Each structure stands twice: as C-alpha cells, then as structure tokens.
Amino acid sequence: xxxxxxxxxxxxxxxxxxxxxxxxxxxxxxxxxxxxxxxxxxxxxxxxxxxxxxxxxxxxxxxxxxxxxxxxxxxxxxxxxxxxxxxxxxxxxxxxxxxxxxxxxxxxxxxxxxxxxxxxxxxxxxxxxxxxxxxxxxxxxxxxxxxxxxxxxxxxxxxxxxxxxxxxxxxxxxxxxxxxxxxxxxxxxxxxxxxxxxxxxxxxxxxxxxxxxxxxxxxxxxxxxxxxxxxxxxxxxxxxxxxxxxxxxxxxxxxxxxxxxxxxxxxxxxxxxxxxxxxxxxxxxxxxxxxxxxxxxxxxxxxxxxxxxxxxxxxxxxxxxxxxxxxxxxxxxxxxxxxxxxxxxxxxxxxxxxxxxxxxxxxxxxxxxxxxxxxxxxxxxxxxxxxxxxxxxxxxxxxxxxxx
Amino acid sequence: xxxxxxxxxxxxxxxxxxxxxxxxxxxxxxxxxxxxxxxxxxxxxxxxxxxxxxxxxxxxxxxxxxxxxxxxxxxxxxxxxxxxxxxxxxxxxxxxxxxxxxxxxxxxxxxxxxxxxxxxxxxxxxxxxxxxxxxxxxxxxxxxxxxxxxxxxxxxxxxxxxxxxxxxxxxxxxxxxxxxxxxxxxxxxxxxxxxxxxxxxxxxxxxxxxxxxxxxxxxxxxxxxxxxxxxxxxxxxxxxxxxxxxxxxxxxxxxxxxxxxxxxxxxxxxxxxxxxxxxxxxxxxxxxxx
Numbered sequence: 001x002x003x004x005x006x007x008x009x010x011x012x013x014x015x016x017x018x019x020x021x022x023x024x025x026x027x028x029x030x031x032x033x034x035x036x037x038x039x040x041x042x043x044x045x046x047x048x049x050x051x052x053x054x055x056x057x058x059x060x061x062x063x064x065x066x067x068x069x070x071x072x073x074x075x076x077x078x079x080x081x082x083x084x085x086x087x088x089x090x091x092x093x094x095x096x097x098x099x100x101x102x103x104x105x106x107x108x109x110x111x112x113x114x115x116x117x118x119x120x121x122x123x124x125x126x127x128x129x130x131x132x133x134x135x136x137x138x139x140x141x142x143x144x145x146x147x148x149x150x151x152x153x154x155x156x157x158x159x160x161x162x163x164x165x166x167x168x169x170x171x172x173x174x175x176x177x178x179x180x181x182x183x184x185x186x187x188x189x190x191x192x193x194x195x196x197x198x199x200x201x202x203x204x205x206x207x208x209x210x211x212x213x214x215x216x217x218x219x220x221x222x223x224x225x226x227x228x229x230x231x232x233x234x235x236x237x238x239x240x241x242x243x244x245x246x247x248x249x250x251x252x253x254x255x256x257x258x259x260x261x262x263x264x265x266x267x268x269x270x271x272x273x274x275x276x277x278x279x280x281x282x283x284x285x286x287x288x289x290x291x292x293x294x295x296x297x298x299x300x301x302x303x304x305x306x307x308x309x310x311x312x313x314x315x316x317x318x319x320x321x322x323x324x325x326x327x328x329x330x331x332x333x334x335x336x337x338x339x340x341x342x343x344x345x346x347x348x349x350x351x352x353x354x355x356x357x358x359x360x361x362x363x364x365x366x367x368x369x370x371x372x373x374x375x376x377x378x379x380x381x382x383x384x385x386x387x388x389x390x391x392x393x394x395x396x397x398x399x400x401x402x403x404x
Numbered sequence: 405x406x407x408x409x410x411x412x413x414x415x416x417x418x419x420x421x422x423x424x425x426x427x428x429x430x431x432x433x434x435x436x437x438x439x440x441x442x443x444x445x446x447x448x449x450x451x452x453x454x455x456x457x458x459x460x461x462x463x464x465x466x467x468x469x470x471x472x473x474x475x476x477x478x479x480x481x482x483x484x485x486x487x488x489x490x491x492x493x494x495x496x497x498x499x500x501x502x503x504x505x506x507x508x509x510x511x512x513x514x515x516x517x518x519x520x521x522x523x524x525x526x527x528x529x530x531x532x533x534x535x536x537x538x539x540x541x542x543x544x545x546x547x548x549x550x551x552x553x554x555x556x557x558x559x560x561x562x563x564x565x566x567x568x569x570x571x572x573x574x575x576x577x578x579x580x581x582x583x584x585x586x587x588x589x590x591x592x593x594x595x596x597x598x599x600x601x602x603x604x605x606x607x608x609x610x611x612x613x614x615x616x617x618x619x620x621x622x623x624x625x626x627x628x629x630x631x632x633x634x635x636x637x638x639x640x641x642x643x644x645x646x647x648x649x650x651x652x653x654x655x656x657x658x659x660x661x662x663x664x665x666x667x668x669x670x671x672x673x674x675x676x677x678x679x680x681x682x683x684x685x686x687x688x689x690x691x692x693x694x
Contacts, residue, residue, distance in 0.1 A: 058486065066516075070489065075495065
C-alpha cells in the first residue's frame, strides 16, 4: 500500500471499508456480487494481491462465507461483504463460525427488504438478523458506522474483535454510508492498533495441546491449519479436544462460554457517541442528568448509521433554538449498549422521552424499551420506504409538529 | 506401496484417531474400506501428515474427517468444497482433501462441486457414494438408482441418478476416476492418482449402505451389495469395446481423465506478481500471534 499523507482523501464508504480491511490485516476476501456492496469486492480484488493477499469471487453467497472460514482456519484474516439477501444466505455458515470459533468479518450493506426489496435503497432492517439470523444461541459482535471515516475505523475494530474473541463480527452498514463520499483523513498505518488472534503457547505435537481449551479470557488460543497441530474442527457441540460430544451439561457449558467471552469485554465493545449542544463524544457532559424534574420537556434521540447524521442535524438545529434535546448515537449494536440507553433514560426521566429513529419498524426501539424499562417513555419513528429519514422529519417528530 | 498384511495395518492405524473408535458406521458399511483406501494412498505418497487437511460436509461419510489424524474440519452440509477452496487458496502448500457423500456433494453441494471442477484448484475430492442418505435413515439421494426403494420413495424412485464422473468431466475437472469398495487396492490407486494430480481431482468411490439402502432393496447384507458392485463394475477400457445394451445396468470404473492444465492457486500467484507484490515486502500470511 502506498504510504498515506495526512491530507484528506475523497472516499466512498465502501472504499473506506475495503481500505480499512487491508489496514486491519485482512488478507483474504471471498464474495459474491450484490448491490450495494459490490464496490468492496471490486476494490479488494485490486488491493489484496498488491499486499500478497487473496481475493476470490465464489459461485454463491454461501460458498463465499465458507471460503472465508476456511481461509481463517488456514491463518488469514478473512472477510466477506454482502447485502440483505446475501446476508440471509450466509447465516448458516456464520453460525458455524460462531460455534467453531473461527474469526471472520461479514460486511452487510443493508438495503430495503424483505426479500429482494428495493435494491440500492437504504434501510436498517437487518439489525435483528445481524443478532439472531443464524439458528441457536450464538454470540456475535455488530458495529454500525455513520460516516465514511467511521466505516474505515470500525472495519478495523471488527477485524480486531473478531480475531481476539474468535467470533464472527458484522459491520452493519447502510446504503447511504456505503455510497456516500466524504473527505477523510486516514490515520497513518503505524498509528492503527492491530490485534491478532491468540496463538497456542504449546508447540505442535505437544501431548497437552487442546485446541478448544479456553484461556483466562474464555477464548481458546487458535492453531493454524498446516502447522502440525493436527486438530479437529466441527460445528457439532465439542469438548476441549474438538471432538463431538453428546452430554447436555458439557454442551451448555460450551454455549455459555461462547457468550461469556463476549460479555466479559462488553464495556470496551459497546461504543456510543453523545451529542448535547456543542458537546460531542463517547461520554455525557457531567451534571446533565442531575436535578429533580430536569428531564421535563427533554427529548433524547437514539439513532445509528446514516439516520444518526440526520438526527444530529435536527438536534443541533433545535438546540440552537433553545430546545432541550440530546442525541445518543449507537456505534456498537451488539452487544446492545444497555448502559448508555439507561443513561439516556436518566436524562429523560421526570417528564421527558426517548425517541428512537430508525429505518425499520422498531428493531432497536424495542431493545431500548427493554434496556430502560419503566424509567421513561420510549417512542419510535421509523420509515421503511427506502428513503433516508431527513433532519426536518426528525425535528418535526421531536417538536410534535409532524403532520400538523 | 504399504503392505496389506498385518504390519501394514499398524501403519494405517497410525493415521487414524483410534481413540475415537468405535466409529459410528453400521456393520457391513463400506465407508471404512474407502477410508482405508484413502489412508493407503496418503501413505504410499508419503505425504507429510502435518500438511494434510481433511475437509468434510455432513453425513455418514463426513464423519471420516474426525477419525483421521490430520487437521480436519467437519463443515456444514454440502459446503465442504467451498471451505476447502478457502483453505487451499489461503495456504496452497497444503494438501487439501475433501471427504463427502453423494447427497452432500451432488444435492445440497452441487453448485460448489460443478464450480470447483471448472475452477481447477488443487483439491482432491473423494465422494463416498452409497446411493442413499444414510445419516437421516434412508431418503433418496441424487445417486439413488432409478426405481430403487427409499423411505421417501415408498413406491419406487422415479428420478434418474447423475453420472458423477461424467458431470465432473463435463464441468472441467482435470482428474476424474471411479472405483468401488469391492476393489480397495485399485480405489487406493485412483485416490493416489488424484492426490498426485496438480489440479482439481474427483474420485467417486462406489460404496455400500446395507442398513438403509440394501435392506430396502433386497440386498440386506454388506456382502450382497459388494457382490452387486463386483458384478456390475466394468473397467473403462473394456467398456469402450461394449455396446450400450451390454453396458445396461453396469457402471464403469477407472481413470476417465487425467490432464494437465493451469492450477488456480498458481494462476493466482501470477496475479499477485502482476499486482506488483514482492515476497518479503509485507507478510501475506502472518503467523498466528504475530
């Protein structure tokens, strides 16, 4: 890769995704053409051989997910990219990666569904599928960028988390962010933090080597195929040797560990951004939630992806007019940022409300309701016609002037 | 070649995870014979066991991956070839062997099979063809003979089976052979030929399922089905001199194709060179924990 200068480059979201992946150390990509994600494959077909990596366009979505898992077992950081229908097709093998603990990143550029839906029109209808798309109680990490720069950053985060947790990670984009072009200052490669999967501390052939014995962080170190460890990988419930097992208690222990390894890192994993007045950052300004009845008349908007950009503009505009609004932008969707939502509820408690704005019929809104319980009312504004929700719509929704 | 007597057996067992025995295959099943032929082929070529990766799908045959003492991955139903393609492309120096069944390969995995034949990546696929879905107790597969009985064909099967070798050859596979459990030594020859071959190799191993195919088709014992194989197998050289009428109800065995064409991962290395990458500049395949 040519050395980057610290000057802005005009990048499309999908291009930032592809370049971020290369920076993160992805050296294998398998995919299948589908709009609006195809640019990621096209760019990686060009970039990967330049760094000694491999690109292959497989015969279908299922095969591309399978090839990615195979390449990861052989030691490569591996990724695929797709959109709604393709994401559906990949689900069985995503579950395999979760069960066999094979690191891999799946980029899903969401488009309007169900089914073939509105190709190339944006939507956020795959939030629940990203969490629960494959059968069984499986762990997953899902992150959702709102900008081109954040796409670059989060694909690196997804690769990093996928490697250290040995879990499939989903970068859940939407068509707006994927096809939007923005000026971006990319970090110098030496400034990017790269994590690798944990390696076995026993040499190949050591009699005590157990391929699925977890470390203290509940993640088993991962041996690379072809290095002489000669171990077995299966989607069946398995013991620490990797061999199939049929005992119920051992099976439960495995599933609980798969979840525990992600939950242990929840605090680092769940990223959000607050925008209140001029303040913008991962934490709330101090003192905001204090004082009885402070929340009266306050609206805390919860949004993510491209919609959060509209929400930010709406909130800034209303705040400038003196209205009491705050924005909680979700960056990580799974594990779900319960704690941030409860903080939002604290802000809105005592007469305010949370307004969840998303391009679906309430997939995140119901999670917010679950997280906040009875602390404050949660209202939902959604749209599923393939149109991005505008700042004006959100402002009208907040001020109650919508449709009046 | 390894001897087939007692001393040779010890060697075969050294390639197997005997701590996994007893295996799950039924009495009279031919899968052990095919697995033995595969191990003997690997032994004969003196492949480095640390460099062999076995990839399987779902079904009775697929469980063989768990009995072999190599790196192995027991994947999802039908997808073994696609997983194997990722492994081979990521590390072309590995010997990647796919173990699959007739349902796994030709039904749910059919698309991956035909494209792998076309792509000519250096993977060796051994299909344990027992004409039935054994693990799910006897439903018809794409290889169930016309008019045979199956649990999902209680009045007789009305679909024609594939000729898997003709299919593979038609799709561009560069090594294609068929053997049978009744002829284990020759089956090992065919598999060794596939392992030696540089491109995509496909070996169909006709094998028997007395439990779910034989019992429903008046051949309840393994030996009945082995006799069926013996009586119907015709070497490809002899078949060339026979009329279609004489070949009715028979199946051909032998090597149908063995041609040298550019192998995919070598072609991709050319792409990497074209793109300007130089070895040693940046590690293309970092060791774990780098």
